[in-house]
Amino acid sequence: MDEQKYPVYDYVKFIWNKKLWLVVAAILFMIAGAAFSFTRTTNYTSTALVFTGTGNNEFLSKPNLIESRYEKEFQGKFNGSLNVRIKEPYQIELSSTDTDKNRLESDVTMIAEKYYNDMNERYDVQYGLLEKQVKTIKEKIESIEQSLDTYGDLASKEADEDLNYTDIGTLIKRYEALPRYEEELLEAEYDLELMEKPDLVEVTTTASSNNLLRNMLLGGGLGLQLMLVILVFWKYVLNARRAESQE
Structure with a gap:
């Protein structure tokens, strides 16, 4: 019997194993958001x-x-x-x-x-x-x-x-x-x-407020989304290579 495949579960498992990457990306972008707040000209x-x-x-x-x-x-x-x-x-x-x-x-x-x-x-x-x-x-x-x-x-x-x-x-x-x-x-x-x-x-x-907290939260959210896209694309490339090698 053919092996049953669960592609969504496979992607979720891969992302969970790489969760540290998500955390690091969020922290880096939050730092970038904070830096942006302090470099803005005060109005x-x-x-x-x-x-x-x-x-x-x-x-x-x-x-x-x-x-x-x-x-x-x-x-x-x-x-x-x-x-x-x-x-x-x-x-x-x-x-x-x-x-x-x-x-x-x-x-x-x-x-x-x-x-x-x-x-x-x-x-x-x-x-x-x-x-x-x-x-x-x-x-x-x-x-x-x-x-x-x-x-x-x-x-x-x-x-x-x-x-x-x-x-x-x-x-x-x-x-x-x-x-x-x-x-x-x-x-x-x-x-x-x-x-x-x-x-x-x-x-x-x-x-005017430098919106430090807002910029940090926006930066963290952007970092999570960007890293999530990267991980999905990474997993897609791995699956494509595996499928190609099995042909």
């Missing part, structure tokens, strides 16, 4: 966090528009790539990456300060307009109240002949408008009270 990421305040500025609240504007404005002074994202409501994060830590911090701080100043200018304009609105409404209310006081004084002296129907109609309209102006004043004063100025919160710089 730094500098991040500036800016509180935009409650001033409304549609152009300076969209990341892609901010990136385009300040990259053009600082062209020649800033050679990196500016990344902008909305971290939280009213918080803009400006960041960039470079191998030179000092240069990177200087560049990101420069852009962040410019962005903060632009937001602050916008805030001052809006705050001033809101203050002017409050002042104008107060003056209207004071004018109406003075008119009503004057009419009351005349009425108390029974001097109705000094007022004509036009004056009375005007006073009635002003009296009816008074609650509306008082409501507008309350809303404007509330908005003014809630206004918050922009603030450059912080600028932080972190070094």
